[in-house]
Amino acid sequence: xxxxxxxxxxxxxxxxxxxxxxxxxxxxxxxxxxxxxxxxxxxxxxxxxxxxxxxxxxxxxxxxxxxxxxxxxxxxxxxxxxxxxxxxxxxxxxxxxxxxxxxxxxxxxxxxxxxxxxx
Numbered sequence: 001x002x003x004x005x006x007x008x009x010x011x012x013x014x015x016x017x018x019x020x021x022x023x024x025x026x027x028x029x030x031x032x033x034x035x036x037x038x039x040x041x042x043x044x045x046x047x048x049x050x051x052x053x054x055x056x057x058x059x060x061x062x063x064x065x066x067x068x069x070x071x072x073x074x075x076x077x078x079x080x081x082x083x084x085x086x087x088x089x090x091x092x093x094x095x096x097x098x099x100x101x102x103x104x105x106x107x108x109x110x111x112x113x114x115x116x117x118x119x
Contacts, residue, residue: 003028003029005021007105007107008033008100008108011100011108012076013108014085014108015071015085018068019069021033022062022068025062025066027062030054034051034054034110034111037051038109039111040054040113040114042057042061042113042115071089072088074087074088081101081102083099083108084099085097086098096113096114097114098110098113099111099113
């Protein structure tokens with residue numbers, strides 16, 4: 001059974017929804033924030049390709065940490081249906097960067113994600 005989850009109406013929505021889903025322990029929902037062939041650098045130095053692999057990585061991440069806070073967002077850069085979003089890591093150690101693409105229905109999904117989370 002598929003759970004109906006909030007969809008990102010703006011690129012900036014992705015970070016908020018991500019935090020809500022992570023705090024709910026919802027790895028499947030986190031993966032749904034990415035296009036099917038998205039690429040993610042997680043943990044640092046490791047490349048993960050595809051929604052299924054991203055879901056598995058989030059399952060492992062959620063076993064190690066159960067609470068995530070909203071981080072300070074930097075201004076979004078847009079070019080047509082692409083957007084670059086970024087946040088300053090809460091511990092100020094490294095930033096997080098995401099490229100999102102507007103979908104045909106007007107919602108946004110991540111296509112590239114570089115995260116500062118360490119394994």
